[in-house]
Amino acid sequence: MLFEFVPEIEAGIKSGIYEVVSKSSGELLGIARNKATGKIVAHAVGVIIDQSASINPLTVPVDVIMGGLQMLQTHRGFQKTYKMLDTLQNSVGVLQTTTSLIGVGVVGGTVLSAVNLYQTLKLRKQVELLHLEVKNGFLDLKETLKYEGEEVRKRIDEVAVDIKFHAHQLILMQAYGQFQQALQSLKTAFLIEDSNIRNNTLGWVINTLNNSLSSYKNPAILSDTCAAGYLRRMECAWAIEQTIALTYQLQHQYDAVYHQLDFLQNQIRKDCLTVIDKCESEAELDFIFPEISCILNNDLAVLSSWQDHVDWIKNLPASERKLLASSDLGNSDSLETKTDSEIVQEPKELVFYQELKNKSHYLSLRDQLRFIIEPKLRKEYESYITEQATNSGYNGLVAGNWQEIADLTLANLYWYFQDKSKTVGA
Numbered sequence: 001m002l003f004e005f006v007p008e009i010e011a012g013i014k015s016g017i018y019e020v021v022s023k024s025s026g027e028l029l030g031i032a033r034n035k036a037t038g039k040i041v042a043h044a045v046g047v048i049i050d051q052s053a054s055i056n057p058l059t060v061p062v063d064v065i066m067g068g069l070q071m072l073q074t075h076r077g078f079q080k081t082y083k084m085l086d087t088l089q090n091s092v093g094v095l096q097t098t099t100s101l102i103g104v105g106v107v108g109g110t111v112l113s114a115v116n117l118y119q120t121l122k123l124r125k126q127v128e129l130l131h132l133e134v135k136n137g138f139l140d141l142k143e144t145l146k147y148e149g150e151e152v153r154k155r156i157d158e159v160a161v162d163i164k165f166h167a168h169q170l171i172l173m174q175a176y177g178q179f180q181q182a183l184q185s186l187k188t189a190f191l192i193e194d195s196n197i198r199n200n201t202l203g204w205v206i207n208t209l210n211n212s213l214s215s216y217k218n219p220a221i222l223s224d225t226c227a228a229g230y231l232r233r234m235e236c237a238w239a240i241e242q243t244i245a246l247t248y249q250l251q252h253q254y255d256a257v258y259h260q261l262d263f264l265q266n267q268i269r270k271d272c273l274t275v276i277d278k279c280e281s282e283a284e285l286d287f288i289f290p291e292i293s294c295i296l297n298n299d300l301a302v303l304s305s306w307q308d309h310v311d312w313i314k315n316l317p318a319s320e321r322k323l324l325a326s327s328d329l330g331n332s333d334s335l336e337t338k339t340d341s342e343i344v345q346e347p348k349e350l351v352f353y354q355e356l357k358n359k360s361h362y363l364s365l366r367d368q369l370r371f372i373i374e375p376k377l378r379k380e381y382e383s384y385i386t387e388q389a390t391n392s393g394y395n396g397l398v399a400g401n402w403q404e405i406a407d408l409t410l411a412n413l414y415w416y417f418q419d420k421s422k423t424v425g426a
Contacts, residue, residue, distance in 0.1 A: 001055070001305055003030045004046030012041075027308045040324060049301060056121065056347060057298040058291065059095070059235050060242060061087040064306045081190070084246065085183050088239050090127045092179060093134030094120060095235045096172055100141050101152070102229045103159040104168065109283030111155045112228055114148045117291045122344045129342060137176030138169075168221040172236075175215030179240060182208040186247060199251060206247050213240040227278040228287045234271040238264065238299075245306075254314030261307040265300055272296075272373050282362045286353075289369050293349040296372055356408060364411040371407040378402070381414045388417040 003020060005013065009032050012018035018041060021031040030044035047055040047062055055062060061084045098115040101107075113119070123144065126132045132139055141156050159165050182205045189205065192198040216237040222230060245260040272292050279285050313321070356365060370377050382402045389397035397413065 001028065001301055002048040003028060003044035004048060005032055005042055005044055009042045018042075021312070023308055023312050027305070029309050029312055030305070031309075047302070047305075049297065055298050055301065056294070056345075057302050058117065058121070058294055059091055059238050060299045060302045061091075062302060063087070064242070064246070064302065081246070081250070082187060085186060085243070087128070088243055089180065089183055090134070091124060092176060092236050092239045093137060093139065094124045094127055095232050095239075096137050096176060097123075097134070097139040097141060097144075099172065099229055099232050100138060100159055100165075100169070101145070101155055102226065102232060103155070103162060104165050104225055104229065106281075107155070107226060107228065107283075108151065109286060110149070110151045112283060112287040114145055114152045116287055116350075117294055117347050118344070118350055121347065125342060125344050137173050137180075164224075168225075171215050171218055171221050172233075175212045175236075178208050178212035178215070179243075182212065182243070186243075186250075189250075202247055202251055206244055209240055209244050209247070213237055213244075216240060225278075227275050227280070227284045230278055231272075231275045231288055231291065234268075234275070235295075238268060238271075241267070242303075249310065254310050257310045258307060258314065261303055261310070265303050265307075268295065268300060268303075269373050273370065276366060276370055276373075279366060285362060285366055285369075289356075289365060290347060290349040290353045292369060293352065293372065294347055297349065360408060360412055361415070364408075364415045367411040367414065368407045371411070378407070378410060381410055385410070385413050385417060388421070392417075392420075 004010070009018060013020065013032060017035060018032045019035050021029045021033055021040070023029065030047070031040055032042045032044075033040045049055050063080055063084045098120060101111060101115050115123075123132065123139070127134060127139070132144060142153070145152055145156070185201060185208070186205045189198050189201040192201060216233055221233060225233065241260065241264045245257050245264070248254075248256040248260060272295065275288055275292065279288060316324075356368065360368070367381070382405075386398050389395065402410075
């Protein structure tokens, strides 16, 4: 992961005057400092992955990996933290709204495409720019998706009268209300000068967030949902988990933040595997594959970098933390300049998935997605292919080094031998 800084800082980095701070293990942080004096001079204003594409998480505000120091700087008014909280609230509102189209049971591909990864990112941008308003945790879908076609409009009407989804909706509305209330109290806590009162307020915030989280993870809204609906409910839960981590960070409880972020990253991987297990059709896979890929490529990368940042801060001597808290980092407000454009680029994960579809099929693609989440799941497939290739005399297919074999090739070979064994058995 690479970081972008304002031009004058970038120029200083290229000339060798400044350097990007890194941990002892080598991970870069979104902070620049003067090489000669060691003084921190700037926050990053953007994040880049694979040398070219700007990072675009679905559930995580990018600001969190660039705002850790400002959380020490109470004199700056917590502007960045306010923005992070607003981004989290908007994300939950948009993600939750899409459940009103997905519903509870089976849903067609045309309907899912109306709220896929790309469409959801565009909806979030419209909410961010105040072109759309979230009320009681939901957008007005009929108005928002009025140009999406008859099948989508029909689905909105069907879900609206579905008794089972109505019960889900009541739980989601309550959860969103608690989340909203917690965020408002969190913003108010910044204004409290008495540390005891402020910490008591933040403790109440965490308790309220945990109550909201329990509602999003309520078995009543998870047990019989389809893969797409389950994913969207979990994405709301992940946003709550992040807010809990933010609250701990505002209390300067860095060990708790680190633990929370570590737990969340593992939980996301587990939840994604559960989503894949629920996937029962190509239409659902078309929805979840790009979205889970985005979460793994972007959201987990941001969470990991945030964790690195927290680890660095918590290991600083108290004297350096105090110095940082009093520093004046002149470019922090420039973070706002990248949010004005209404243009949302099509996620590269959608393009990547379409390329894979031309070379593979549903069952193989589903396994490839599992491998991306948990590479060690490849071992069973490697052993099976080796056994089948040896028995069939295809010695050229027995790899000397399986790490060099792409997930696509591995999964396709596995299902080739699966189909071959069924044909022989018949």
